[in-house]
Amino acid sequence: MALKFKEKEALVRGLHEKFSRSMAVIMARFSGLDVADANELRKRLRECGAELKVSKNTFFRRAIQGTPAEVLSDYFLGPNAIVFAFEDPVAAAKVLVKFARENESIELRRGVLNGQPIDLAQIETLSELPSREVLIAQMLLVLVAVPTGLVRVLSAVPRKFLYALRAIEEQKG
Numbered sequence: 001m002a003l004k005f006k007e008k009e010a011l012v013r014g015l016h017e018k019f020s021r022s023m024a025v026i027m028a029r030f031s032g033l034d035v036a037d038a039n040e041l042r043k044r045l046r047e048c049g050a051e052l053k054v055s056k057n058t059f060f061r062r063a064i065q066g067t068p069a070e071v072l073s074d075y076f077l078g079p080n081a082i083v084f085a086f087e088d089p090v091a092a093a094k095v096l097v098k099f100a101r102e103n104e105s106i107e108l109r110r111g112v113l114n115g116q117p118i119d120l121a122q123i124e125t126l127s128e129l130p131s132r133e134v135l136i137a138q139m140l141l142v143l144v145a146v147p148t149g150l151v152r153v154l155s156a157v158p159r160k161f162l163y164a165l166r167a168i169e170e171q172k173g
Contacts, residue, residue, distance in 0.1 A: 008059070015055065015063030024089035025069040026096055026111035026123060028081045030054075033105040041106070044095045049087030054080075068115035075110055089113055093127035 003011070019025060030038075042052050057076035064073050085092035100106050111118045113126065130138070 011055065012059055012063045015053065015059060016065075016067065018051070018053065018084045019064050019067035019069045022069070022084040022086055024085040024092060024111060024113045024126075025072065026083040026085070026092065027072055027075060027109045028083065028096065028100070029107045029109055030079055030081050030105060033081075033103070037103055037105065041095075041099050044099065045083060045092060048085075048091035048095055050083055050085040050092035050095070053082050053084065055082075069112040071117045072110060072112060080109075081106070088132050090126055090129045090131060093123055097124055097127040 033041075038052070038054075045052050057078075057080060060076050060080065060082060061073050064070050083092055083096060096108055100108050108120055108123055110120070111123055113122075118126070129135070
């Protein structure tokens with residue numbers, strides 16, 4: 001069943017909105033991906049705040065215009081799926097890379113991360129980063145380490161002075 005002009009227009013507007021608000025956009029070529037696998041991938045992506053869309057390349061090309069992901073417009077050839085990572089690009093990349101390793105029917109191609117184009121190697125590198133929570137915890141440890149060290153150094157001076165006074169007291173006592 002062919003889409004009517006208004007339906008096509010609404011579809012392109014919806015895709016444009018997704019391209020505009022995504023932190024990362026990853027393009028994948030799929031061939032032979034069955035419905036069960038596609039649904040499983042969609043479920044995994046939804047859990048990490050990402051979304052998989054499959055559409056005609058002409059709709060993707062029109063929707064991508066004027067967005068940070070516009071650099072991908074020349075790569076819409078053959079059957080493509082687009083993953084929009086709205087919350088955590090690292091988590092979405094982890095899911096995609098793992099799924100692509102498990103299923104040969106999907107091939108990761110290119111992407112855009114915060115407006116910068118990325119290739120397959122960079123997508124794989126992104127997937128190897130620690131999760132957002134781990135990165136935040138590591139940053140907090142670094143931020144806490146400096147004041148903690150300063151407090152230890154400053155508290156050592158009176159402590160050593162007290163030890164010296166006790167040693168003098170024991171000598172005279």
